[in-house]
Amino acid sequence: MKKIINDPKRVVDESVAGFALAHADLVTVATDPIHVVRADAPVQGKVGIVSGGGSGHEPLHAGYVGHGMLDAAVPGAVFTSPTPDPILNATKAVDGGKGVLHIVKNYTGDVLNFETAADLAAADGIEVRAVVTNDDVAVKDSLYTAGRRGVAGTVLVEKIAGAAAERGDSLDQVAEIAERVNANARSMGMALTPCTVPHAGEPSFTLAEDEVEIGIGIHGEPGRERIKIEPADSLVDRLITPVIEDLPFSSGDRVLLFVNGMGGTPQVELYLAYRRAAEVLEERGIRIERSLVGNYITSLEMQGFSITLLKLDDEMIELWDAPVHTAALRWGR
Amino acid sequence: MKKIINDPKRVVDESVAGFALAHADLVTVATDPIHVVRADAPVQGKVGIVSGGGSGHEPLHAGYVGHGMLDAAVPGAVFTSPTPDPILNATKAVDGGKGVLHIVKNYTGDVLNFETAADLAAADGIEVRAVVTNDDVAVKDSLYTAGRRGVAGTVLVEKIAGAAAERGDSLDQVAEIAERVNANARSMGMALTPCTVPHAGEPSFTLAEDEVEIGIGIHGEPGRERIKIEPADSLVDRLITPVIEDLPFSSGDRVLLFVNGMGGTPQVELYLAYRRAAEVLEERGIRIERSLVGNYITSLEMQGFSITLLKLDDEMIELWDAPVHTAALRWGR
Amino acid sequence: MGLDITWAVDWVRRSAESMSEHRVELINLDREIGDGDHGENMDRGFQAVLPKLDDLPAGSTPSDVLKLLATTLISTVGGAAGPLYGTAYLKASGAVGGEVSLDADAVVRMLEAGRDGIVLRGKAEPGDKTMVDAWSPAVEAARGAAESGASAATTLQAAADAAAEGAVATEPLVARKGRASYLGERSAGHRDPGAQSTAYLLAAGAAAASNGTSA
Amino acid sequence: MGLDITWAVDWVRRSAESMSEHRVELINLDREIGDGDHGENMDRGFQAVLPKLDDLPAGSTPSDVLKLLATTLISTVGGAAGPLYGTAYLKASGAVGGEVSLDADAVVRMLEAGRDGIVLRGKAEPGDKTMVDAWSPAVEAARGAAESGASAATTLQAAADAAAEGAVATEPLVARKGRASYLGERSAGHRDPGAQSTAYLLAAGAAAASNGTSA
Numbered sequence A, B: 001m002k003k004i005i006n007d008p009k010r011v012v013d014e015s016v017a018g019f020a021l022a023h024a025d026l027v028t029v030a031t032d033p034i035h036v037v038r039a040d041a042p043v044q045g046k047v048g049i050v051s052g053g054g055s056g057h058e059p060l061h062a063g064y065v066g067h068g069m070l071d072a073a074v075p076g077a078v079f080t081s082p083t084p085d086p087i088l089n090a091t092k093a094v095d096g097g098k099g100v101l102h103i104v105k106n107y108t109g110d111v112l113n114f115e116t117a118a119d120l121a122a123a124d125g126i127e128v129r130a131v132v133t134n135d136d137v138a139v140k141d142s143l144y145t146a147g148r149r150g151v152a153g154t155v156l157v158e159k160i161a162g163a164a165a166e167r168g169d170s171l172d173q174v175a176e177i178a179e180r181v182n183a184n185a186r187s188m189g190m191a192l193t194p195c196t197v198p199h200a201g202e203p204s205f206t207l208a209e210d211e212v213e214i215g216i217g218i219h220g221e222p223g224r225e226r227i228k229i230e231p232a233d234s235l236v237d238r239l240i241t242p243v244i245e246d247l248p249f250s251s252g253d254r255v256l257l258f259v260n261g262m263g264g265t266p267q268v269e270l271y272l273a274y275r276r277a278a279e280v281l282e283e284r285g286i287r288i289e290r291s292l293v294g295n296y297i298t299s300l301e302m303q304g305f306s307i308t309l310l311k312l313d314d315e316m317i318e319l320w321d322a323p324v325h326t327a328a329l330r331w332g333r
Numbered sequence C, D: 001m002g003l004d005i006t007w008a009v010d011w012v013r014r015s016a017e018s019m020s021e022h023r024v025e026l027i028n029l030d031r032e033i034g035d036g037d038h039g040e041n042m043d044r045g046f047q048a049v050l051p052k053l054d055d056l057p058a059g060s061t062p063s064d065v066l067k068l069l070a071t072t073l074i075s076t077v078g079g080a081a082g083p084l085y086g087t088a089y090l091k092a093s094g095a096v097g098g099e100v101s102l103d104a105d106a107v108v109r110m111l112e113a114g115r116d117g118i119v120l121r122g123k124a125e126p127g128d129k130t131m132v133d134a135w136s137p138a139v140e141a142a143r144g145a146a147e148s149g150a151s152a153a154t155t156l157q158a159a160a161d162a163a164a165e166g167a168v169a170t171e172p173l174v175a176r177k178g179r180a181s182y183l184g185e186r187s188a189g190h191r192d193p194g195a196q197s198t199a200y201l202l203a204a205g206a207a208a209a210s211n212g213t214s215a
């Protein structure tokens, strides 16, 4: 394992400390237990939004703390959900009197820890609602599984819900739009290479020189199937087809096309994938209204990418375009 | 070699095509020969700024085309300087009557091809000046070498010169500030892993499981020395010390600290490195006024990072803060 | 002879030792069908509780130790295992509240409450390839032992043995809860890391008990 | 017998073939001490000129062929090699302008002008571990051959042989120009890719010439 780290046990602490120094204008970082809070929190009269989860997916979530998006992020150990304490602290820190929304990716650990924190916050008189994202079509949803995973769609939920909160929506309204974005978002990813969790020291799985994993999760969880590498256009087709057919997205739909890198993928490959994805949508009469291309929700240094489609309505477009000022996503100010 | 590509010979064309589709609001892309031009070019009464070089360093340069930065970018084949034709075409396309600045990284190929293009543009009556960036302290500068390489400092030159052009400075003034930024910027990088040029199909060099390369260039050119991997803090010290001592940067200086990823480095590691770099500067009484952390000039999927320091003056700070709206760098609008 | 505060503290100490010792093994099991952090998570949690044991007030009961363990795990482990084990120990603590010394029946009540806590939070059924597949046979075995008149220590040993078998028996199963469920059929052929850690934790309890009896 | 338009066209064709054939080898040499693109760059450039050869107007001279080659390389190769070889062929073209058939002296003039063009643009001296280290001995050898009365073909063969030796002789050198110079001492022990491509290109010229003589 080669990484730019010191003690594997201190990776998250030291990285978040660096983040705090680099973005002191945007965030305040509390340590022990660690959570990242918008510098001007709590914003009175605004719904607070807290998200979090295991570290290793940066810029998710700390990179999205700031005006128009999250009020706080709670990073756990690498790929490990945070415990309830920092979630509770973050929830208290961002409560501006209008309640707090938890945006939680659908993993057993995240759901359970956020649940506990929400119970504790409620006991302290803070109104909390949770939206659980589960946009990954790679895993069959069923009563007999943990359900679909929350992946790249989470970024879109955070941006759009963040804008709704910023314009003054109520907790119910913010939760409703967050649910709506999640319900209209679908994703699927693939990996060329595994990633290595610092404290594990070994790659999360192994792939032969000519193999790729289709349907990969964002924790290096193996996916749907392992196949021989194919040209980029075929790989894009393998991801976008199930995404399109799941919702389904149909001719005339307006979408946001999000091509996300897994952390170790060069931009040149992401845009190359974007080209094919746009072509497929064009062929199907699906209109790309907005785009996002880059490493926005990652798995450490994993190489690979995911494709997310979000079916847009006018309100979502307006909220997507609204100003946002965070470390990783910024426009309009 | 595992990459998200189709035909290795069409990587740049297809990727730039994707870029054009994703950022149609910002840029227009001319093909054959390929160059990326600001959507509203030529901006009358504004100095045009053109940069370019081999592909594989994305977001450099196309990601920096837009308001407040570059007017055009000319991507060559991967790691290969573009030929004079597209540079000439780009130069003509962005000439708004006030002349054009070429920002060229100091590599024999880039210098020669931009020189030829400038001669041809001059023959067409366009006033062209070139600024050659050479901020890499890893390579000893000497009469007997090709001189220092232009690396991450180039991004800072492009941003600040771009802002000067946007506010209406003359060609001489824009060139002067570009020279000033280059003269006050120093960088050094390292790599954990090599990168693989698509048409080569093999890694640019090999490193053992426990080796890193100090002083790496942005084309996977081997650097100063190969050492056993060390903790992140020591690696940061190995990069920042020669950077500080070269200019030199001294107590009381105000700087921009730029921690750049080589393309395959996760953010968690970049911020961890930033933490140590900030600590070193603090110890030396050097004041961090501005920061930039991320993958801004890369070597395909190479893992590693570089540290750049720019000694700031008031004008540079003002120009750094000025609005910029490009695919990869955006604030203030 | 029942299991008292000394046993309870010893259980936690031995558990911490076992989690350290098997940290890499549990990480590797979790890498196969999860995300490779289970050993790290458990080790972090149990290391965190050790210093707190010294601050237990005089007169503390096994229930107090279990509660301390529960709250520490909840606030340090994270992931799925943190809340699940946290709830297990919290409910176990409640089931033997106030008792100074646990007899065989108390051991059964404790284990059953623990298992029920996990099921309440995690909604897994036996056969879903989770830690429940170690806890459930452990509870049954303990009940059987206690009903046939075994000592508390022997009862706990029976539970530990059954948990170990239960962990092994997760290998052919297809996971239907937790991260491994994303793998579908491909989860078969691997042991569930949480079931294995459960086996180690109950083995630590049994070892502490037999040590107490023989001492 | 001098070297005429047929020879010139054949030289370019054989050069293209040689660059294709040695593409991977030149990439690998460049990977060692550069950025791994030299073979790709040269192959792209020479492939681009092939279709244009068919459009040469009747009455074209070797100089016209060299000029076409020069402008094509300049506009398709990029990198350092594009402008350097481009300038070399442009100056070589100029040195034999209007001549229908090149004798040994013309071959020397052509090679010398090419070498000087490279030095003018690249500022490298012999011993800097660049293509100049193949071109310079080639020019000297050609001059020696021509002075001792050799034919144009033999003169070119002498140049090609000297270039090949010159390329080999770059191996122990420490690079002082181009990308390899960044390596300092570590560039020693590797052959310069540009010197090697020069050797192949001159060999192609000599082969075309000897083919012409024997035909």
Ligand SMILES: Nc1ncnc2c1ncn2[C@@H]1O[C@H](COP(=O)(O)OP(=O)(O)O)[C@@H](O)[C@H]1O
Pocket: A079, A080, A081, A108, A109, A110, C030, C034, C035, C036, C037, C038, C039, C041, C042, C078, C079, C080, C081, C082, C084, C118, C121, C122, C123, C124, C129, C130, C131, C132, C177, C178, C179, C192, C193, C194, C195
């Ligand atoms: N719903 C559930 N019910 C019971 N146990 C579960 C459930 N989900 C996960 N587990 C257990 O948790 C273990 C994984 O724990 P851990 O790796 O620490 O957490 P995470 O999966 O969040 O990384 C699994 O091996 C399984 O035994």
Ligand SMILES: Nc1ncnc2c1ncn2[C@@H]1O[C@H](COP(=O)(O)OP(=O)(O)O)[C@@H](O)[C@H]1O
Pocket: B079, B080, B081, B108, B109, B110, D030, D034, D035, D036, D037, D038, D039, D041, D042, D078, D079, D080, D081, D082, D084, D118, D121, D122, D123, D124, D129, D130, D131, D132, D177, D178, D179, D192, D193, D194, D195
């Ligand atoms: N200044 C120079 N003078 C002469 N030849 C040079 C000079 N710089 C580079 N070269 C030649 O160019 C070759 C590299 O060409 P190429 O790999 O195509 O370009 P780049 O270095 O831009 O990738 C070197 O092997 C060397 O022979």
Ligand SMILES: [Mg+2]
Pocket: A054, A079, A080, A081, A109, C035, C037, C079, C080
């Ligand atoms: Mg986990």
Ligand SMILES: [Mg+2]
Pocket: B054, B079, B080, B081, B109, D035, D037, D079, D080
């Ligand atoms: Mg090159």
Ligand SMILES: [Mg+2]
Pocket: C030, C034, C035, C036, C037, C038, C079, C179
């Ligand atoms: Mg796990």
Ligand SMILES: [Mg+2]
Pocket: D030, D034, D035, D036, D037, D038, D079, D179
């Ligand atoms: Mg090269």
